[in-house]
Amino acid sequence: MYNIESQKEQEINRMVTILQQIDVSDIELLTRDANTLLMRKKREEMEGGSQKTG
Structure with missing residues (x-):
């Protein structure tokens, strides 16, 4: 998890x-x-969520 946050910070x-x-x-x-x-x-994300429930 720390590695992802570190990569994110470097990219920013x-x-x-x-x-x-x-x-x-x-x-x-x-x-x-x-x-x-x-x-x-x-x-x-909204369309995917509505398709899963409906």
Whole structure:
């Protein structure tokens, strides 16, 4: 479990380093894309849960 958290922390730090080097407009695009991916994931989880129960 600790290894996963350590890898996650390293990846976050890597992303922060990258984000510090790009423009605000690019960060806004990445944020939009990330939000889209999160919404898709949540929708898939909800649809998967409703199929298992129904």
